[in-house]
Amino acid sequence: MSTSPGASAPSAEDALLGPADIRELASALGVRPTKQRGQNFVIDANTVRRIVRAADVRPEDVVVEVGPGLGSLTLGLLQVADRVTAIEIDEILARHLPTTVAARLPERADRFALLHQDALTVTPEDLPGPPPTALVANLPYNVAVPVLLHMLERFPSLERVLVMVQSEVADRLAAKPGGKLYGVPSVKAAWYAEVKRAGAIGRNVFWPAPNVDSGLVSLVRRDPPSTTAARRDVFAAVDAAFAQRRKTLRAALAGWAGSPQAAEEALAAAGIDHRLRGEALTVEQFAALAEHRPRPAQV
Template sequence: MSETPGLLGPAEIRASAAALGVRPTKKLGQNFVHDANTVRRIVELARVGTSDTVLEVGPGLGSLTLGLLHTGARVLAVEIDHALAGRLPATAAAYAPEAADRLAVLERDALTLRAAELPGPAPTTLVANLPYNVAVPVVLHLLAELPTLRRGLVMVQTEVAERMAARPGSRVYGVPSVKLAWYGRVRTAGSVPRSVFWPVPNVDSSLVEFERHPGAERAGADGVRPDRARGVDRDAVFGLVDAAFAQRRKTLRAALAAWAGSAERAGALLTAAGVDPATRGERLTVDDFIAIAAAAPTV
């Protein structure tokens, strides 16, 4: 049994993988957490409680799943790997028998997951060790698809974490920073040593915490309060953000010329929104981008 009752240690992780014939692959970003202290730290930072339904993406062999179940929460685990998805209920029954009925497993790609597919109560919290190559698309997709997600804590590559939580003016501030800010507050919540994973990754990892804007779960399909969006839909703002950062070294007047129809109209839109046409996208907040999009129909 594990050195930490109810959780998986290094020996259990390797034994489970061997029993399934699973060899961690870089393609699926499979690096399994085997350190009980790290699991407990993630669960604590995620503030998971008995009233929560947790969406866990990429549960793997179940290390974090068990930690979440021990809080009394319901866990909906979304796993793309057939063998791992099939094993997870048995792992829960063996290590958390009193909580096994609070686990549901979906064998799905999180990037194509739809709210209508989810069983039981709608998820309130996202907690995940995300494959580094799809971390940002997965988080953005889930926030768009599931407005009931009020908060989350995800483990990603440190460079990705820095981009996700960057503030205007930062050298790594860009498209992910702005789009995530549309939904709520984002911040980094600490680093995770490479030694807690099997196999050991060749990149550093960090935790990113987000909290959705209050009232968003009662908003429309965009998952954002109508008063904050100023009548502009998400796709309009996100298209503007993509255009602004496609040529990030250019002034906004030049970078948005194709988006607006001409450099002259781009300049007029920026002026109407109270934004200096000579500035660059990396200086703007999400509210600045909303203001520019809102000005478009009037100029």
């Protein structure tokens, strides 16, 4: 279905982009999806509807979307949310997306905004309108975790997040203590939110089809663990514990604490067995550990 200026606007049911629409848009813009930017465009309208439902998008929501591409998910979000702001780093895609929105959902176009910027540099001051309440995105595989953590940190107004990422990344984000997949992304995401898998996405709903399956991850904001330690100090302990994840915490945290003995003492003060490994600790335990990090001696 064409989105040229002379074409009539499609009905709400037909406003979403299908495979032919995606290819027509890409051809008209001279766009060739690149691996460098992790561009895999969703071509299945039912998958878009499923993502919007899984994200629990509400009529009062102000949604921020990262990496909208040609607008598949953007249109689905705009049909439900009060406002949508899309953050797109690709200049060609960013320039054309407002045209697609105006052609396919003209009655909602005034509720859409486009920010041509790298999501890793976006701050609340950059976004127009009210603070976002939800983040919904098909995140590029190569920057999914950094973008997610950046948005959670910089936008405390976000109440709910639903991201589509590589299946393995989804498993790592939602992993619980004690498993092999539990690691830095798991702990840092848990600092901000309750995290769970929200479904699997096959390869055939994308163009081009990726070489891996995708998964949905749901994050619902909660208060961080109660601690006197700053978030950056807790995250420093997390990074140190998993930098050498095969080692016991006493050994892995030696550099972080100043020595193996100092690490053991900090762990004991936090009520943690120094013989454990990082994968055994909850985010609350990492927070307690950070409170007992030895301070450099004053000269």
